[in-house]
Amino acid sequence: xxxxxxxxxxxxxxxxxxxxxxxxxxxxxxxxxxxxxxxxxxxxxxxxxxxxxxxxxxxxxxxxxxxxxxxxxxxxxxxxxxxxxxxxxxxxxxxxxxxxxxxxxxxxxxxxxxxxxxxxxxxxxxxxxxxxxxxxxxxxxxxxxxxxxxxxxxxxxx
Numbered sequence: 001x002x003x004x005x006x007x008x009x010x011x012x013x014x015x016x017x018x019x020x021x022x023x024x025x026x027x028x029x030x031x032x033x034x035x036x037x038x039x040x041x042x043x044x045x046x047x048x049x050x051x052x053x054x055x056x057x058x059x060x061x062x063x064x065x066x067x068x069x070x071x072x073x074x075x076x077x078x079x080x081x082x083x084x085x086x087x088x089x090x091x092x093x094x095x096x097x098x099x100x101x102x103x104x105x106x107x108x109x110x111x112x113x114x115x116x117x118x119x120x121x122x123x124x125x126x127x128x129x130x131x132x133x134x135x136x137x138x139x140x141x142x143x144x145x146x147x148x149x150x151x152x153x154x155x156x157x158x
Contacts, residue, residue: 008045015042036066040073050074065101068094072110079113084121088114099138108135 015038022035043050056062057070075090091110098107115131 012042012046032063032066033069036062036069040069043073063101064097065103068097068101068103068106071097072106072113075110075113079117082121084117087117091117104138108138111135111138 019035019038039049039053043053053070054074057067057074060067062070071090072094075087075094078084078090079087091114094110095107095114098104098110111131111134115129118131
């Protein structure tokens with residue numbers, strides 16, 4: 001266990017150094033997606049980072065594509081924790097902002113995630129293929145594999 005904590009600290013040091021470099025060099029500001037992804041990576045293990053990042057996205061103080069990325073990541077966390085309603089809300093926000101920002105492939109993947117959560121948690125009275133049809137109507141289609149830790153066969157068996 002001690003080794004994993006040491007490795008996490010090393011990772012955090014690297015992320016901190018990378019973020020500091022982007023702030024110091026104006027030419028690095030063009031890598032906005034990378035910066036947001038570094039913050040999202042840190043948010044995986046740092047609750048304070050997550051609590052700072054989520055309001056930024058929810059209050060639209062980030063560009064639309066970054067709001068989509070943050071919303072999708074939080075939606076995935078909610079789904080893996082069994083908080084289906086919050087997951088669906090997050091992915092719907094991600095789809096909305098993603099489509100507006102030109103992230104058609106990602107939006108299609110998020111639509112499949114919505115479909116997967118609906119299949120797992122319900123309600124079962126809705127038409128589950130709506131998200132599939134929406135994903136297929138986007139310029140690029142999704143992979144249907146956003147939650148790679150979830151096995152579709154488990155859903156079919158009960």
